[in-house]
Amino acid sequence: KAAWFQRYGPEERPSSFDQIVQSWDTATKPTELADYSVCTTWGLKGPHFYLLHVLRKKLAYPDLKRAVAEQRALFNPTVILIEDRASGTQLIQDLLEAGLSTVTRFEPEGDKVMRLHAQTATIENGFVHLPREAHWLADYLHELSLFPEGRHDDQVDSTSQALAWTKQRPSGWALREI
16 A cells, blocks of 8 residues: 555655665566566665665666666665566676676565565555655556556566565675665
8 A cells, every 4th residue: 555655755865775775677578568677776774665766667688788787877786686587587697797796686486466465564564665756656656556456567576576685685694884
């Protein structure tokens, strides 16, 4: 539910974060009926998640690879999560081969509905913060609110992946203030 998300304005956003996490849900082709490729960028501060940006586009593979590099340059993430399935598998291999060490394979468990359901307590308990204003916010909330009945679920997948990874990351994962 949209009401479960906390909201933040520029003055309420932390001045630094423990980590910046980018979560990618990649599509296989940019046709009109195809899914979108989505990158959600999250600032983590303690147990709180601040959604900083959403990139949602239909991209051919070469453009997708460039988009990962562009988003990385904009936000300097400590980790870039990519689902290790379909187009994500090749993207992971190519980016790691290119020396992008922040790329992390993510292997989701269960179906899409169960993956988001596993994260609802984090959202409902006020740990997930969205900006009060952003050009992408209405589409983001619309997709999450309609899920699983909506046409697209790419932003949902990217979000649930980011939230799930923070619970699965290895113990002793280094935090750095950004």
